[in-house]
Amino acid sequence: MSFLKEMLPRAFRMSGRCMSSLLRCVDSRWSDVILHNELKTLDEMPGPSAAGFIWDLLFRRGLTRLHQLQVEGRRQYGPMWKAKFGPILTVHVAEPELIEQVLRQEGQHPMRSDLSSWKDYRQLRGHGYGLLTAEGEEWQNVRSVLAKHMLRPKSVESYDGTLNSVVDDLIEKLKLRKRENSDGRINDISAEFYRFGLEGISSVLFESRIGCLDPVIPVETERFIQSINSMFVMTLLTMAMPAWLHRLFPKPWDTFCQSWDYLFHFAKLQIDQRLKEESERMARGEKIEGRYLTYYLSQAGMSMKSVYSNVTELLLAGVDTISSTLSWSLYELSRHPEIQNELRAEVLSALNGRIIAKASDVTAMPLMKAVIKEILRLYPVIPGNARVIPDKDIKVGGYLIPRNTLITLCHYATSHDSKQFSEPEEFIPHRWLSRSEGSHPYASIPFGVGKRSCIGRRIAELEVYLALSRILVHFTVEPAEENDRVNPMTRTLLVPEREINLRFIER
Incomplete structure (x- = not known):
């Protein structure tokens, strides 16, 4: 007054x-x-008791059902609730309007949740931070360098030749695998697509191949793949365990560190080989095109410590997106043959007699884009993202959220909300071709929004488009067994809880 x-x-x-x-x-x-x-305070926000949350998290649902806890939390407490795990208090936001409110207040240097175990490992071993672990100006500088070559459409289109050569090998590998069974059955298709995704991102980063799709996979490459899987499995466990527990139960932390050790070792070998080849070419007076990311990073004034960390993290960033999206796409298309046939017809029309798609062909494939959007709505690779606003309190949904509060953005819950999508559990890609379904723009944001959006999005999408279009030209895909339902589970990322088995019939 x-x-x-x-x-x-x-x-x-x-x-x-x-x-x-x-x-x-x-x-x-x-x-x-x-x-x-x-404004209400966090004390007034609903949520489970600390004991109740730990019971749900570890015993009733388990860490593999974190995506379902989002849906249950919204149903029980409303669009915002709090939960406490040990000393960590988390505010969950499960409505698109509220997610938008958070993201519009995140400031110049948005912060994700603190990947504490990832950072602890880097500090222990003396490694630098990469794009997934860096914050503030360090993150902004790396993001600016990479955005020029990973987000600009024209820059990404230049990779279609490189990626198509990897797709060539994928098709041959699928033909070889289907011959192992008289009915054309390929078991655990996700594993094949995982190797394909890793080979694709490696070919972009290093302009060389690492043998993921060879008839016999090199031992080092197979160990690298196993190390990625082990690291992601151990990430949730090591983040949930206080540091003092590592001394009492050392195996999870030791396994986690050993996995990261090999990831850095493998990436360093590839980087050093790439840079040695560039140096030799420069010594011979040859022109260096510098189109590939390892070269750009090393020429951007970064220390080699930063280059090693960024490339190692980039190798991880796109692999699961590609593997998961392709696996779920063929899983749903096999269960919906009418949509598979319609999509195949669209692809053949766009190719106009060719069998190999280019990046420019995708503009003539609206159903292809709609299928991928629908898959990422049903099975978002990252079921929940997080933000920490370090420099100010923010106002969300009638609550005052103090600075430095961990805020979980419940993407799985919003993309499965019947208020946003009719029949939300059904695979209906045509919903994205019609304006009649007025979902909120933040209801399904599998790659994030704004500065912290996935920097590898365009490359991952292009790799998926090129692979899926070629698979549909060469094969009809059917379920290996009738009524063979596969559900997702959380393993840091959202993945199939068991093998996806499909029949590939050559056309």
């Missing part, structure tokens, strides 16, 4: 135009005061 008593007499002595402007300012200041007083 003292603010009003001071300012209003001055306002009446001013001209009408100035007074009007000032009154708008007064109204804004007064509204903020009222709004702030009306």
Whole structure:
């Protein structure tokens, strides 16, 4: 009130135009005061007891069902609730309007949740931070370098030749695998697509192949794949365990560190080989095109410590996206043959007699894009993202969220919300071709939004488009068994809980 008593007499002595402007300012200041007083605190936010949450997390549902806990939490507590695990308090946000409110207040250097075990490992071994672990200006600098070559459409299109050579090998590998069974059955298709995804991102990063699709996979490459799997499995466990427990139960932490050791070792070998070849070419006076990311990173003024960390993390970033999206796409298309046939017809029409798609062909494949959007809605690779706003309190859904609070954005819950999508559990890609279904733009954001959105999105999407179009040209895909339902599970990322087995019939 003292603010009003001071300012209003001055306002009446001013001209009408100035007074009007000032009154708008007064109204804004007064509204903020009222709004702030009306905001609820975290103490008033609903949520399970600490013991109840730990019981649900570890025993009733388990860490592999974190995506389902989102849906149950929204149903039981509403669009916002809090949960405490040990010393960590998390605010869960499970409505697109509220997710938008969070993301619009995240500031110049958005922060994800603290991948504490990842950072602890890097500090232990003296490694640098990469794009997935860095924060603040360090993250911004790396992001700026990579965005030029991973987010600009024209830059990404230049990779279609490289990626198509990997697709060539994938098709041959699928033909070889289907001949192992008389009915064309390929078991555990996700494993094959995992190797394909890793080979693709490696070919982009290193301009060389690492043998993931060879008839006999090199021992080092197979160990690298196993290390990725082991690291992701151990990530949730090591983050849930306090540091002092590592001494009592050392195996999870030791396995986690050993997995990361080999990931860094493998990436360093590839980087050093790539840079040695570039140096030799420069010594011979040859022109260096510098189109590939390892070269760009090393020429961007980064220390080699930073280059090793960033490339190691980039190798991880796209592999699961590609493997998961392709696996679930063929799984759903095999169960919906009418959509598979329609998509195949679209691909053949766009190719106009060719069998190999280019990046420019995708613009003539709206159903292809819709299928991938629907797969990522049903099976978001990252079921929940997180934010920490370090420099200010924010207002979300009528609550005042103090700075440094961990906020979980429940993407799985919003993309499975019947208020946003009719028949949310059904595979209906045509919903994305129609404007009749008015879902909120933040209801399904599998790659994130804004500065912290997935930097490898365009390359991953292109690799999926090229692979899926070629698979449909060469094969009809059917379920290996009738009514063979596969559900997702959380393993840091969302993955199939068991093998996806399909029949590939050559056309």
